Amino acid sequence: MPEQNATKKQSRIQLRNRQLIAEAALDVFSQHGFRGATLDQIANVSGLSKPNILYYFTGKEDIYVSLLNQLMDRWLAPLREMNPDGDPLEEISAYLCRKMEMTRDLPRESRLFANEIIQGAPRMKSHLDSDLRPLFAEKCAVIQRWMDAGRLAKSDPRHLIFSIWATTQHYADFDTQIQVLMPSTENTIEGGTEFLLKMFRATLHP
Numbered sequence: 001m002p003e004q005n006a007t008k009k010q011s012r013i014q015l016r017n018r019q020l021i022a023e024a025a026l027d028v029f030s031q032h033g034f035r036g037a038t039l040d041q042i043a044n045v046s047g048l049s050k051p052n053i054l055y056y057f058t059g060k061e062d063i064y065v066s067l068l069n070q071l072m073d074r075w076l077a078p079l080r081e082m083n084p085d086g087d088p089l090e091e092i093s094a095y096l097c098r099k100m101e102m103t104r105d106l107p108r109e110s111r112l113f114a115n116e117i118i119q120g121a122p123r124m125k126s127h128l129d130s131d132l133r134p135l136f137a138e139k140c141a142v143i144q145r146w147m148d149a150g151r152l153a154k155s156d157p158r159h160l161i162f163s164i165w166a167t168t169q170h171y172a173d174f175d176t177q178i179q180v181l182m183p184s185t186e187n188t189i190e191g192g193t194e195f196l197l198k199m200f201r202a203t204l205h206p
Contacts, residue, residue, distance in 0.1 A: 018056055020046045022070075025063045030108035033115040034064055034123075065123050068116060071109050072127045078102065079161075082139055088146040089204060092160075093197055099168035100196070104189040110172035136161065152204045160204075167196055 024046035028037045039060050043050045057063045078098035082091050103110060116124050136158075143157035171178065171192055182188055 014056070017048060017052065020048060021053055021056060021063065022067060024048075025067060026108045026112065029064060029067065029115070030111040034060075034119070037064075061123070067112065068124050068127070071113055072124070072131060074102070074106070074109065075113060076131060076135055079135055079139055082142065084142045084145075088143070088151045089201055092143075092152075092164075092204060093201060096164055096168060096196055096200060097193060099164060100171070100189055100193045103168050103172040107172035107175060110169050114169065114173045150206055153206050155203070164200070 021042065025037075025042050027045050028041045031037075032041070037060065039050050039053060042060075042063065043053055046053070053063075057066070078095055081098065082095050116122075121128055140157040140161065143152065143160065146152045147154045147157070171189060178188055
């Protein structure tokens with residue numbers, strides 16, 4: 001019995017340490033990018049030693065790829081939720097709101113993703129091809145059907161989705177600039193969401 005308890009306790013410790021490493025790495029990678037980040041920085045932020053980190057991961061790239069894999073599932077979830085049988089304006093509005101919620105709740109993940117894409121997606125391109133590309137094509141086809149049926153004003157569905165990505169993720173990726181330009185007392189996500197909903201709904205209204 002004591003041996004079983006020790007095993008369970010070790011399992012909890014391992015889980016806790018992996019979470020500490022992931023959280024610390026997310027901070028470091030989102031601030032410095034892959035090239036600027038070091039294992040020493042991750043160790044310092046996590047409060048774990050460098051050898052301890054290397055017990056769980058083979059190196060910096062292993063941690064980075066692990067984070068990207070987790071991120072991709074989260075990143076695609078809001079687009080997957082767009083319902084082809086729903087009301088077009090409401091579905092696109094709901095998608096925009098979900099993206100703004102992610103910007104508010106996951107700013108480090110947004111910056112991590114942006115840094116990877118800016119660098120040419122060397123560690124994520126396979127995910128873009130295998131996961132994002134078919135989902136993007138599927139949802140563009142749904143939007144195109146809505147437009148062909150006269151339920152949305154006609155435009156290019158690809159550029160519509162690009163625009164939603166650009167405008168919503170701006171609030172996370174350029175947060176430092178926004179903090180300089182807007183009073184700290186304002187709820188920028190709430191105000192931004194309201195503005196973007198009005199803009200996109202006016203543009204897409206048939």
